[in-house]
Amino acid sequence: MCTAKHWELCNTSAAFHAATQFALVLEETAKQLGYKPRTIKIRTKEQIIKGGFGKSDAQVIWKDGPEDWATNISALLIDDTDYVVEEDTVSFYTR
Secondary structure (H helix, E strand, O other): OOOHHHHHHHOOOHHHHHHHHHHHHHHHHHHHHOOOHHHOEEEEHHHHHHHOOOOOOEEEEOOOOOOOHHHHOOOOOOOOOEEEEEOOEEEEEOO
């Protein structure tokens, strides 16, 4: 069982930081393409595990983005972070 302190530490991980930075860049890209940036969401490790969304450390979700946006975003991703792209979600992992 995870404590509040454990969840708080997860939100300071390299993966969560990478997801946050990625989401900021993605929001700017969304604005440029005429999409609503507020539809881009970041899931914390706690939300991911409690929601049954997998075991990643952070996720960026954009359900209202252009088709296949997640497969066309490699230029926006941070090179020193492990990530997996699936449909409308990019999952980040701590090394």
